Every structure is written in structure tokens, then in C-alpha cells.
Amino acid sequence: MKSLDAAPARGFVRNAQKDLLQHSLAVWPRREHTLLEVNCGCGVFLPLLWNCGFDLTATELAPDLRAEACARMGARTEVLAAAADHLPFENDAFHWCVLHLENVALKDTAAVLAEALRVTARGLAITFWNAASAAYALHRLTGRRQPWRGTARCWWSLWRQMRALAPGRLSGGSALILPRGFWRGGCDAAGRGPSPHWLPLGAWGVIRLDMAPPGRVTPLPLRIKPRRLPRPEPVMEYGPRASLPPAPGTDKP
DSSP: OOOOOOOOHHHHHHHHHHHHHHHHHTTTOTTTOOOEESTTTTTTSHHHHHTTTOEEEOOOOOOOHHHHHHHHHGGSSSOOHHHOOOOOOOOOOOEEEEEETSOOOGGGGHHHHHHHHHHEEEEEEEEEETTTHHHHHHHHHHHHHHHHOEEEEEEHHHHHHHHHSSSSSEEEEEEEESSSOOSTTOOOGGGGOOTTTTTTTSSSEEEEEEEEOOOOOOOOOHSSSOOOOOOOOOOOOOOOGGGGGOOOOOOOO
């Protein structure tokens, strides 16, 4: 059986992942908005996020992957060395954050989610391999002859964790609905037609948390009441009417 890690399969998987990520982040404003990508790996998604228009920063702890990401992006994006559970940024330093959980241990999930939420002010999107997918279920039933691509997590467990960590609106989607045997590049039928992104049944998922926007501050000029012109005051007439000079063109009595 041809390896599913061959170049055609990798290309098919990456294209599906990029399509889902772009679809999931489409509602986020980009102009003059900062985005942090945590665990960027070799930088596969960095060109996509940069081309979307975000003011982009990335982190990756592994030196070899970080070097590859830097080579991929050049001077367009800063890629910093940082662990996902200890990011070198202040609270609410970024508008948005994309966190990849592929290589994060299950026991560290809560700490990594909390740290990502600490540094983002408006929204967090997480990507992960979905243990509740048909592809992963078949992988377990077939004796796991081929290793899975990363740590798989239960969709609904992550959903509950994110709901408990921060208030906001949750939404999600998935890609790679079919089993792994269809991921090879020769299976064009698997890639044709619209993918049911809204179903949490695909092998690769994205859950997005849009947090409640912070209280808006009214600009100072709008808080100052405009100066009004004084209202016209009535003219008071003093003395008897007979003492007033006659109007022009009238005869004296």
C-alpha cells in the first residue's frame, strides 16, 4: 500500500487544511489587526495568514522548524522561539490568535489554551486532529498499521474546555471527512465539490472563539457638548408710547 505520507497525500491534506482555516477566519477583520500564530511549525500556514492581510507574528519552539519557517517568510514575519504554555507577550497583546495543538500533549492542553487566551483580546482559533472523526475511528479499528499524524483530541472535550475558559461565541468546522485511504492525491473525487465544513466529523478541525468585544471608550471630542449660540432675548421698551418718535412716513397727530 502506498504511504499516505507521500508528497501527493501531503499536498491534498495541506490544501484541505488551508481551505478550512481560511474559511474559519474569514469573519475576522484584518486591516490594522494583529494575529499571533502559536506552534507555527515549519510555517506552512504563514503565507496564507500573511496574504490574508493580518499583521502577523509567529512562535515555534523547535529550532529546525523555526529556521524553516523563517526561511519561508523572510522579513515578512517575525518567528520567535517560545513554548506554547509560556508566551513572551503581555496580556491582550494581539487582536487574534491561531493555536495549533497537533504536537501538544493531552495533559498540557488546558495550560496552552489558557496562555493563548491570555495574550489575545478578541478571538482564538485552535486547530487539531479530531478523535471523533470517521478517519480516526477507522485508524483505530485497523490496528493502527500507520502512525497518526499528530495527537488526536475529542472535539466536544475541546469545545467544553474553551467554553469554560472564556465567554464568547463558539463556532467550528472540519475537513478531511473521508477515511485516510482517500487522502492520496489520485483521489480527485474527494476534493471536488463543497466540503461540509460545519460538520465536526472531519479528521482535522478548527474551533473558533469570538470573545465579547471590550467596552468601547467614547472619544473625548464626542463627550464635550457643542457650544450653543445664546438664545435671542426680548427687547424691553421703557417709557410711554407717546414719547417714542413717529415712524417715518407717518403724520404727527
